[in-house]
Amino acid sequence: MTSTAPGTIDAVRDWIVGKHPERSPVDQHIDLIENRLIDSLSFVEFVFVIEKASGTSIDVDTVDIDDFRTLSAIEKAFFPA
Amino acid sequence: MQTVSYTSQWTAAARALESERADAPLFEDRFARELAAPKGFELLEKYRGGGLVEFVAIRTKFLDDTVENLLSGSEIRQVVLIAAGMDMRAFRLRWPADAVVYEVDHDALLAEKRRRLSTMDAQPFVRRQEVPADLAEDWVPRLTAAGFDPGKPTLWIAEALLFFLTEDQASTLLRAMASVSAPGSQLALDILSEQLLRSPATRFFLSALAKDGIPWLFGTDEPEEFLRPTGWDLRVLTEPGRPDAGEGRWPYEVQPREVPGVSRNWLIRAEIATG
Numbered sequence: 001m002t003s004t005a006p007g008t009i010d011a012v013r014d015w016i017v018g019k020h021p022e023r024s025p026v027d028q029h030i031d032l033i034e035n036r037l038i039d040s041l042s043f044v045e046f047v048f049v050i051e052k053a054s055g056t057s058i059d060v061d062t063v064d065i066d067d068f069r070t071l072s073a074i075e076k077a078f079f080p081a
Numbered sequence: 082m083q084t085v086s087y088t089s090q091w092t093a094a095a096r097a098l099e100s101e102r103a104d105a106p107l108f109e110d111r112f113a114r115e116l117a118a119p120k121g122f123e124l125l126e127k128y129r130g131g132g133l134v135e136f137v138a139i140r141t142k143f144l145d146d147t148v149e150n151l152l153s154g155s156e157i158r159q160v161v162l163i164a165a166g167m168d169m170r171a172f173r174l175r176w177p178a179d180a181v182v183y184e185v186d187h188d189a190l191l192a193e194k195r196r197r198l199s200t201m202d203a204q205p206f207v208r209r210q211e212v213p214a215d216l217a218e219d220w221v222p223r224l225t226a227a228g229f230d231p232g233k234p235t236l237w238i239a240e241a242l243l244f245f246l247t248e249d250q251a252s253t254l255l256r257a258m259a260s261v262s263a264p265g266s267q268l269a270l271d272i273l274s275e276q277l278l279r280s281p282a283t284r285f286f287l288s289a290l291a292k293d294g295i296p297w298l299f300g301t302d303e304p305e306e307f308l309r310p311t312g313w314d315l316r317v318l319t320e321p322g323r324p325d326a327g328e329g330r331w332p333y334e335v336q337p338r339e340v341p342g343v344s345r346n347w348l349i350r351a352e353i354a355t356g
Contacts, residue, residue, distance in 0.1 A: 019332075033282055036130035040283035040344040041333045047342075060342030065281035 009075040011053035015046070028072045038068070054078040086190045087120045088295055089166030091128075092241055094121030095137035096167075107142035107327065109173065112201055116167040116194070131286060132321070132332060136346055137241075139327030140271050143319070143348045144238055145174060147269040151236050152177055156265060159230065161185060163239045163254070164216060167194060169203075170238075176207035183229055185220065188213035216254065221261055234265035244273045244297040251299050252311050259312030259353060266353040268313050273300035277344035304347050313351035320345055 016037050017024045023037060032038045038046050046068075047058050056078050067077035094117035096110045125134065148170060151157050158180045162168050165184035176182075182205075184191065191211045212227045214220035225231065237258050243251045258268060277283055278300045290296055301307040305315045322331030326348050336343045 034285060038282055039131040040277050040280040040286070041132045043280055043282040044336060044340065044343045045334050060280075063281060065284070068281070 007053065007055065007079075009053070009071055009079055012046075012050055012074060013071055015049045026071065028075075029070050031069050032071070033065070033069060050074060050078055086166070086187065086193075087124060088241070088245075089190065090117050090119070090121035091124040092121075092137055093117035093167040094125040095134045096141060097121075098125075098134055099138035099141070107138050107330065108145055110141075110169050112169050112172065112198070112203055113167070115197055115201055116169070128286065128289070131283075132346075135327070135331055136321055139321045139330060140240065140346070140348060143326050144240055144269050145170065146325075147267075147350055148174060148236065148238070151267055152180060155234070155267075157234045157236050157267065159183075159233050159235045161224065161229065161235055161237050161258075163237060163258070164242045166190065166241070168238075168240065171205040171207050171209040172198075172203050174206065181208045181210065181228070183210045183212050183224060183227060185212040185214050185216070185224060187215065217250075221257055225261075229261070231261035232263055234263045235261075235267075237262070237266070237268045237270075239268070239270040241271065243270065243299055245295065246299055248299050248301075248307075252307070255308070255311035255313060262312075262353040264353060264355055267316075268349075268351045268353075270349055270351075272304050272307070272347045272349060273297065274343070274345035274347065275300040275302045276342060277346070280342075280344045283344065302345075304349055308349075308351050309354070312354050314354045315349065316352050317348075317350035319348045321348070 013026055016026050016032070019042065020037055026037065044060060047060055051058050058078070067073055093113045097113035097117055099106050099108065100110045100113055148160065152160070158177060160180065161183045162170070163185050165186045168184065171182045171184070191213055195211070210227045212223050214223040239254070246254065255268070278287065278297060287297055304318060308315055317325070319326045320335060321327050322333065322335035
């Protein structure tokens with residue numbers, strides 16, 4: 001559970017920090033995959049978190065991985081201003 | 082030693098970490114640290130993450146349990162470890178007095194393991210036969226020459242092996258086992274999901290493995306369908322984090338089977354098909 005408001009990237013950031021408290025704070029531009037903050041086994045769960053927070057539906061079989069590389073990219077792709 | 086043999090040191094390193102856990106280790110392999118040299122911990126660090134250490138521990142325990150349950154609860158007394166690597170089950174599990182364990186692997190690996198075990202004064206708890214063989218060739222005659230009896234039921238363990246093979250090679254291997262499996266024979270193994278090999282988040286990991294000469298090649302999202310034509314009927318299909326497979330020790334949420342797009346590690350027991 002997160003205390004942040006739904007509909008913002010903060011919920012996604014909080015989820016990552018929850019999994020990797022030692023890596024907090026998670027920079028907006030850090031590569032989440034290269035830095036192993038996200039891996040293949042957590043990927044689907046991660047996508048669920050983004051779907052829930054953003055209210056968008058994501059098809060994991062057709063995603064563009066570049067949309068998930070950084071918090072900044074995720075925000076741009078799934079949290080339209 | 083060949084490149085794939087270094088992965089047996091990697092597995093040994095993960096087993097050493099589990100064995101040295103202060104809090105309720107799933108098993109204790111006191112030889113693992115020694116068997117992990119020289120490359121095991123280096124590979125473990127390089128490829129850390131992705132639940133690998135936890136998976137090795139859970140898989141080891143699942144297969145330990147399978148061995149102990151089948152040998153105490155069935156007629157099976159013949160166990161074959163295919164690509165045994167640094168597996169120490171012969172030296173750490175309880176075995177019936179009339180059991181025999183065949184360890185099949187490359188000659189060079191078996192020789193190195195023997196050398197290390199002699200320095201640790203390790204003694205097996207069961208009759209143990211080394212079977213030097215190349216799994217890419219016709220290895221069954223090597224096994225029978227070592228005393229394996231195709232007329233008796235067998236438990237085959239193929240741990241951390243299938244992902245290094247192509248689908249054809251994996252299927253050929255399972256068929257070869259089936260061809261010398263008496264009724265009641267069992268097979269316990271792990272298989273990756275194809276989804277794990279396809280997942281965008283696995284890409285870096287997989288390309289690093291390929292660069293190191295140990296590419297992961299095969300996975301399936303439908304293990305029942307893969308096994309059936311090879312002569313094996315699925316009996317147990319589970320995944321890390323479930324009650325029979327390291328519940329409480331898996332750092333990921335366990336997703337129900339019907340959720341698409343999930344990277345999975347299947348833990349499997351199958352029985353030789355009859356009729």
